[in-house]
Amino acid sequence: MNIHSRVDGQAEKKEQILEAALEAFADRGFHGTTVPAIAERAGVAAGTLYRYFESKEAIVNALYQHWKRTFAGALMVDFPAGAPPREQFRSLWERLCRFAEAHPLALQFLELHHHAPYLDETSRRIDDTVLGPARAFLAAAQRQMAVKPLPPDLLIALVHGAFVGVLRAARDGLIQLGKDTTDAAESCLWEAIRR
Amino acid sequence: MNIHSRVDGQAEKKEQILEAALEAFADRGFHGTTVPAIAERAGVAAGTLYRYFESKEAIVNALYQHWKRTFAGALMVDFPAGAPPREQFRSLWERLCRFAEAHPLALQFLELHHHAPYLDETSRRIDDTVLGPARAFLAAAQRQMAVKPLPPDLLIALVHGAFVGVLRAARDGLIQLGKDTTDAAESCLWEAIRR
Amino acid sequence: MNIHSRVDGQAEKKEQILEAALEAFADRGFHGTTVPAIAERAGVAAGTLYRYFESKEAIVNALYQHWKRTFAGALMVDFPAGAPPREQFRSLWERLCRFAEAHPLALQFLELHHHAPYLDETSRRIDDTVLGPARAFLAAAQRQMAVKPLPPDLLIALVHGAFVGVLRAARDGLIQLGKDTTDAAESCLWEAIRR
Amino acid sequence: MNIHSRVDGQAEKKEQILEAALEAFADRGFHGTTVPAIAERAGVAAGTLYRYFESKEAIVNALYQHWKRTFAGALMVDFPAGAPPREQFRSLWERLCRFAEAHPLALQFLELHHHAPYLDETSRRIDDTVLGPARAFLAAAQRQMAVKPLPPDLLIALVHGAFVGVLRAARDGLIQLGKDTTDAAESCLWEAIRR
DNA sequence: CATGAATGAGTTTTCATTCAT
DNA sequence: TATGAATGAAAACTCATTCAT
Numbered sequence: 001m002n003i004h005s006r007v008d009g010q011a012e013k014k015e016q017i018l019e020a021a022l023e024a025f026a027d028r029g030f031h032g033t034t035v036p037a038i039a040e041r042a043g044v045a046a047g048t049l050y051r052y053f054e055s056k057e058a059i060v061n062a063l064y065q066h067w068k069r070t071f072a073g074a075l076m077v078d079f080p081a082g083a084p085p086r087e088q089f090r091s092l093w094e095r096l097c098r099f100a101e102a103h104p105l106a107l108q109f110l111e112l113h114h115h116a117p118y119l120d121e122t123s124r125r126i127d128d129t130v131l132g133p134a135r136a137f138l139a140a141a142q143r144q145m146a147v148k149p150l151p152p153d154l155l156i157a158l159v160h161g162a163f164v165g166v167l168r169a170a171r172d173g174l175i176q177l178g179k180d181t182t183d184a185a186e187s188c189l190w191e192a193i194r195r
Numbered sequence: 196m197n198i199h200s201r202v203d204g205q206a207e208k209k210e211q212i213l214e215a216a217l218e219a220f221a222d223r224g225f226h227g228t229t230v231p232a233i234a235e236r237a238g239v240a241a242g243t244l245y246r247y248f249e250s251k252e253a254i255v256n257a258l259y260q261h262w263k264r265t266f267a268g269a270l271m272v273d274f275p276a277g278a279p280p281r282e283q284f285r286s287l288w289e290r291l292c293r294f295a296e297a298h299p300l301a302l303q304f305l306e307l308h309h310h311a312p313y314l315d316e317t318s319r320r321i322d323d324t325v326l327g328p329a330r331a332f333l334a335a336a337q338r339q340m341a342v343k344p345l346p347p348d349l350l351i352a353l354v355h356g357a358f359v360g361v362l363r364a365a366r367d368g369l370i371q372l373g374k375d376t377t378d379a380a381e382s383c384l385w386e387a388i389r390r
Numbered sequence: 391m392n393i394h395s396r397v398d399g400q401a402e403k404k405e406q407i408l409e410a411a412l413e414a415f416a417d418r419g420f421h422g423t424t425v426p427a428i429a430e431r432a433g434v435a436a437g438t439l440y441r442y443f444e445s446k447e448a449i450v451n452a453l454y455q456h457w458k459r460t461f462a463g464a465l466m467v468d469f470p471a472g473a474p475p476r477e478q479f480r481s482l483w484e485r486l487c488r489f490a491e492a493h494p495l496a497l498q499f500l501e502l503h504h505h506a507p508y509l510d511e512t513s514r515r516i517d518d519t520v521l522g523p524a525r526a527f528l529a530a531a532q533r534q535m536a537v538k539p540l541p542p543d544l545l546i547a548l549v550h551g552a553f554v555g556v557l558r559a560a561r562d563g564l565i566q567l568g569k570d571t572t573d574a575a576e577s578c579l580w581e582a583i584r585r
Numbered sequence: 586m587n588i589h590s591r592v593d594g595q596a597e598k599k600e601q602i603l604e605a606a607l608e609a610f611a612d613r614g615f616h617g618t619t620v621p622a623i624a625e626r627a628g629v630a631a632g633t634l635y636r637y638f639e640s641k642e643a644i645v646n647a648l649y650q651h652w653k654r655t656f657a658g659a660l661m662v663d664f665p666a667g668a669p670p671r672e673q674f675r676s677l678w679e680r681l682c683r684f685a686e687a688h689p690l691a692l693q694f695l696e697l698h699h700h701a702p703y704l705d706e707t708s709r710r711i712d713d714t715v716l717g718p719a720r721a722f723l724a725a726a727q728r729q730m731a732v733k734p735l736p737p738d739l740l741i742a743l744v745h746g747a748f749v750g751v752l753r754a755a756r757d758g759l760i761q762l763g764k765d766t767t768d769a770a771e772s773c774l775w776e777a778i779r780r
Numbered sequence: 781c782a783t784g785a786a787t788g789a790g791t792t793t794t795c796a797t798t799c800a801t
Numbered sequence: 802t803a804t805g806a807a808t809g810a811a812a813a814c815t816c817a818t819t820c821a822t
Contacts, residue, residue: 175348194386632784
């Protein structure tokens with residue numbers, strides 16, 4: 001009715017669209033998803049998408065940026081900066097798993113598709129938001145002789161890759177994601193990188 | 196000149212098409228790749244693809260099956276069946292890396308895209324070709340108390356995921372794939388799974 | 391303006407498409423007609439056809455069913471069930487001719503092309519709608535000794551064929567369809583079948 | 586080996602092609618038939634057709650002219666010029682039926698499709714070859730007061746149309762073509778046109 | 781002469797985007 | 802502001818015709 005509720009209504013609709021797009025893109029990728037399909041899932045008309053986003057590419061970039069930032073935030077907020085490396089790693093892994101549980105589609109979207117061809121400048125730059133803190137953690141842990149003195153990006157690739165591998169196996173029904181499983185995985189991966 | 200060279204010419208052209216399709220699919224995925232784009236890369240007219248394949252889907256399935264089989268073969272041929280688990284794991288990892296070096300696009304195609312929506316029956320069944328031997332290795336190693344007593348599919352997800360993570364990091368220019376790097380990664384991952 | 395006029399607008403457009411398709415198919419047959427040609431005649435873009443019909447085949451089947459039903463209806467409505475056979479035959483023939491005059495393209499489409507290869511189940515079943523009443527009329531007339539005791543389907547083939555022959559001759563400009571002509575033809579054909 | 590056998594071989598191959606084309610066109614019409622389909626039926630390569638015919642249209646025109654002429658010939662050769670009209674009509678009908686039995690595909694091709702759009706000048710002119718004699722017969726019969734004094738082209742349309750109707754019913758399995766049937770039909774049609 | 785692989789124009793169909801309502 | 806019908810450019814695919822072998 002008033003400006004406020006209109007704005008809220010709009011924000012809400014934008015959320016619906018992004019949520020619908022996330023589901024669709026997570027499942028079939030960017031090129032495998034049609035705009036009408038997103039609109040239908042979102043419960044709006046196809047034309048309405050274009051009041052909120054310039055184009056299909058704009059939607060995928062908005063999603064990418066939103067979830068990369070949310071993901072990075074989830075990893076960093078209240079990170080136990082002073083704790084010993086073993087503790088920090090456990091904490092990081094736990095955050096990864098919690099995020100995976102809370103936003104499974106977001107991770108499927110972010111990690112299980114190759115986005116480069118349609119990402120814009122902003123999206124491409126955002127990767128460092130996640131990488132930076134991870135590198136910082138490893139550098140510190142290496143300085144404390146707690147982690148193998150290998151290139152941080154290699155260690156990140158191993159741990160991050162293993163995490164994605166677990167997600168994929170869960171999506172394909174090969175394993176169940178439970179506390180046992182994720183704890184065991186964490187233990188393995190700490191062995192992998194610890195000095 | 197004769198039947199032989201004609202047959203060779205055709206087989207060669209089919210190879211060209213598959214090679215072109217591999218490059219395109221590895222880069223932009225199935226839905227992001229147009230048939231004319233494949234044809235152009237292959238140096239033939241668009242209509243020519245349809246003399247060799249029924250449809251775009253037939254191409255992606257042929258590729259999937261070919262490379263899954265080739266990959267499985269590369270992992271298994273002359274596998275040191277009697278060697279100790281540590282040796283076997285090193286051998287497996289080395290085969291993965293050699294294959295990655297020899298056929299980087301094949302792995303990008305196989306591992307970095309989600310194929311399920313357009314795979315046919317045959318393609319879907321073929322995954323076990325790779326999984327089976329990996330499970331067998333792990334089961335044996337676990338019986339010898341050399342590897343942690345965790346679900347084999349979890350260990351596979353970790354190691355395979357880490358491998359894909361390394362590939363992805365290399366593709367994105369974050370790390371260089373050299374003997375140092377791959378040896379280090381192998382060492383880490385053995386630590387991850389060994390008892 | 392409101393829902394009503396929108397619905398009407400759509401129904402109208404569907405009519406336009408069917409009308410355009412009828413003209414094209416009547417003239418050049420199904421395979422000789424392109425979708426853009428139909429669209430142009432209908433005054434819409436090619437893509438628009440696919441908002442109303444699943445495919446080109448769906449259009450031809452819709453047309454076939456619509457006109458078969460309309461034709462059957464025109465033959466049967468208010469049929470003089472109690473009249474003597476001579477009267478009934480005259481009435482049937484008159485209905486045929488009136489229909490031919492009112493919907494010349496519909497009859498060209500229905501009768502002057504061989505549709506079987508692309509007709510769906512529903513279309514194939516619909517033929518009996520027209521045949522049934524004709525057989526019933528003949529059976530009754532034969533029971534009253536008014537018509538030759540020959541297989542009804544043969545008599546139908548003769549009369550119906552002759553009717554189509556007259557249509558074809560008219561289309562080709564060999565004869566003019568006027569009351570004289572059609573009355574004369576009716577007279578001839580009654581002689582042909584009467585006992 | 587020598588010129589003669591080569592010429593014979595060619596003529597034979599041309600026959601094969603025309604026969605194959607007849608079968609295909611009779612069944613699915615001109616636009617519904619592909620050149621490779623004709624070639625396969627003829628047992629030659631697709632390219633070979635173009636050594637014998639300029640184009641697909643040239644084939645259909647050659648077929649049309651050949652069979653129209655053959656048909657006209659079959660109707661006219663040894664026609665009992667002096668016989669009474671009743672006898673002549675019976676003879677004509679018998680020739681129609683014999684031709685239908687000997688060359689069912691030719692009649693399906695000629696009569697059950699609308700050829701005008703792709704016929705060339707020569708083909709279009711040839712229709713009179715058949716029509717002329719029929720008109721002559723009717724004119725004479727009318728002069729002898731044996732046949733109704735209606736426009737000859739109307740009578741032709743009726744009889745010819747009825748004939749085609751019988752062919753069509755036979756093709757669709759509604760009636761069986763046997764001596765009984767064709768004699769009965771002849772009798773009916775004579776009643777239709779006789780004075 | 782015969783072949784059939786190759787072509788590319790033309791066909792059916794899809795879909796991101798626009799715009800009248 | 803929301804709609805969804807309409808668009809038309811581009812996609813997948815077909816096929817008459819050509820031409821190197």
